[in-house]
Every structure is written in C-alpha cells, then in structure tokens.
Amino acid sequence: MTKNTKWLIVAVAALTLVLAGAIIYITRQQSEIKGMTEEFDIQKSDLENEYSQLATQYEGYNKMDFHNDSLFAQYENEKMKVQRLLEELRTVKSTNGRRIRELQKELATVRAVLRTYIIQVDSLNAQNKRLRDENQNVTQRYNEASQTVSQLSKEKKNLSDKVSLAAQLNATEISVSGLNKKGKATKDVGKMTQIMINFKIARNVTAATGDKMVYLRIMKPDNDILTKNRMDLFRYENRDINYSCRKAFEYTGEEIPLTLYWNVEEYLYPGDYRVDIFADGNLIGSRSFKLEK
Numbered sequence: 001m002t003k004n005t006k007w008l009i010v011a012v013a014a015l016t017l018v019l020a021g022a023i024i025y026i027t028r029q030q031s032e033i034k035g036m037t038e039e040f041d042i043q044k045s046d047l048e049n050e051y052s053q054l055a056t057q058y059e060g061y062n063k064m065d066f067h068n069d070s071l072f073a074q075y076e077n078e079k080m081k082v083q084r085l086l087e088e089l090r091t092v093k094s095t096n097g098r099r100i101r102e103l104q105k106e107l108a109t110v111r112a113v114l115r116t117y118i119i120q121v122d123s124l125n126a127q128n129k130r131l132r133d134e135n136q137n138v139t140q141r142y143n144e145a146s147q148t149v150s151q152l153s154k155e156k157k158n159l160s161d162k163v164s165l166a167a168q169l170n171a172t173e174i175s176v177s178g179l180n181k182k183g184k185a186t187k188d189v190g191k192m193t194q195i196m197i198n199f200k201i202a203r204n205v206t207a208a209t210g211d212k213m214v215y216l217r218i219m220k221p222d223n224d225i226l227t228k229n230r231m232d233l234f235r236y237e238n239r240d241i242n243y244s245c246r247k248a249f250e251y252t253g254e255e256i257p258l259t260l261y262w263n264v265e266e267y268l269y270p271g272d273y274r275v276d277i278f279a280d281g282n283l284i285g286s287r288s289f290k291l292e293k
Contacts, residue, residue: 081110168207189268200256207253212248218244219275
C-alpha cells in the first residue's frame with residue numbers, strides 16, 4: 001500500500017465521521033423541532049379551549065345584569081376583543097411560538113378584566129336588591145299606613161254618622177184625626193173640613209237648639225201629595241220636594257208638642273193615607289191612617 005493510498009483512506013474515514021456526525025445532529029434537530037411543534041400544538045389547543053370558555057363566560061351576561069349603560073358598553077367591547085383574539089388564535093400557525101405566548105398574556109389580561117366586571121355587576125345587583133327590598137318595605141309600610149288611615153277615616157265617619165243620628169230630632173206619639181165644620185172628630189171623609197195632626201218632638205240634649213221649621217207631607221192612596229201650591233217646596237236629600245203644611249217652632253232640647261192642620265178644600269176619597277214629618281232636612285217620623293166613607 002502506497003503512502004498516497006493511506007492518506008486517501010484516512011481522508012475518506014474522516015469525511016465519513018463528519019457526515020455521520022452531521023446526520024446525527026440533523027436528526028436530533030428534526031426530533032427537537034417536531035417535539036416543539038407538538039408542544040406548540042398542545043399549547044395552542046389548550047389556549048383555544050381557554051379562550052372559548054372565556055368567550056362563553058362573557059356571553060353569560062346581558063344588559064339587564066349591568067343596570068348601567070356605560071359599564072355595559074365597556075363590557076361589550078371586551079367581549080368583542082375576546083372573540084377577535086379567539087379567531088386570531090385559530091388562524092395562527094403552531095410554529096409561531098412568539099405570538100402564541102403573546103396571546104397567553106392577553107388571555108390573562110382579559111380574564112382579569114372579566115373578573116373586574118363580575119365584581120362590579122355583583123356589587124350593582126346587590127345594591128339594586130337592597131334598594132328593591134327597601135322600596136318594598138317602604139311600599140309595605142305606606143300600604144299599612146294607608147290602610148290604617150282608611151280604617152280611621154271609616155271609624156271617624158261611623159262615629160260622625162252616629163253623632164249626627166243621635167242629634168236628629170224625633171217625632172213621637174203621632175196621631176191623625178178628621179174634624180167636621182164644628183171642629184168635632186169624624187171618620188166620615190165626606191164631612192171632614194180639616195185633618196189634624198198631633199205629635200211631639202222628643203227630648204234630645206244633643207240636638208241643636210233654636211228656631212226650626214217642621215214640614216208635613218200628606219200622601220193620598222194614589223201616592224200624590226196634598227199641597228195648596230206646587231211651589232210649596234223644601235229641601236230633602238239634595239232635591240226639592242212638595243210639602244202639605246209647615247210650622248215654625250223654637251226647640252230648647254226638651255220635649256215639645258205640636259199640632260198642624262190641613263184644610264180640606266179638595267175631594268178626598270176613602271183609603272189609606274200617610275203623613276211624613278220632616279225637620280232639619282231629615283225624616284223624623286211617619287204615620288199611616290185611613291179615611292172612611
């Protein structure tokens with residue numbers, strides 16, 4: 001073997017070693033790159049899941065939860081931002097590790113912002129609940145007070161009605177008699193020239209004293225009222241009605257007898273009649289009587 005041949009063999013062996021080393025290095029590099037790519041794929045997939053969950057959380061609230069238009073507008077902007085970042089993450093290459101890491105940092109930021117909004121929403125809702133509860137309590141107290149006032153008003157009215165009723169005059173011992181032209185009592189309607197009505201105003205210390213007027217209405221069997229003039233009217237229950245006769249008297253609170261007369265100047269026929277007595281705008285007594293032929 002010549003000297004040149006030996007050097008050739010040595011050179012070939014050295015080159016073989018270099019090529020073998022290069023192949024091993026390249027193989028390792030490819031293996032590392034593949035491992036990194038797989039790791040980036042996993043990171044990207046996990047990051048997509050986290051962004052999707054966060055987007056779902058953002059969708060969990062609506063305008064009614066915020067009770068504040070300005071805060072809700074900021075929330076909507078952040079929700080759209082999460083959607084944009086999620087779309088970008090879905091399109092970014094797994095090998096773009098720098099951008100994936102940036103998106104990881106962005107995820108932490110938007111997640112922190114969401115927590116801030118949740119705290120504010122919870123605070124606002126708690127405050128609104130307190131206000132609703134207070135309003136409900138105020139409304140309940142108002143209703144209870146209104147019911148109490150209404151009940152007191154009813155009781156006051158009932159008491160006032162009782163007092164008014166107790167203060168009314170009362171006609172007692174009412175009697176009706178027919179008189180002939182000699183002033184003698186008669187039951188024959190054809191001979192009557194007068195109808196005499198006797199009664200007493202009962203004692204009442206609660207009634208108002210002073211000058212008063214008593215009105216009588218004599219009702220015929222056909223329910224028409226005996227009256228000398230259709231303009232003879234007095235006020236009763238917010239309307240004007242006819243009276244047959246009237247008489248002024250002074251009331252002192254003690255019992256007082258009264259007598260009124262109706263002069264018979266019209267044809268009277270037998271049947272059932274009634275006399276109603278009024279004073280101070282109230283009906284204070286009634287008596288039915290019969291006229292015979």
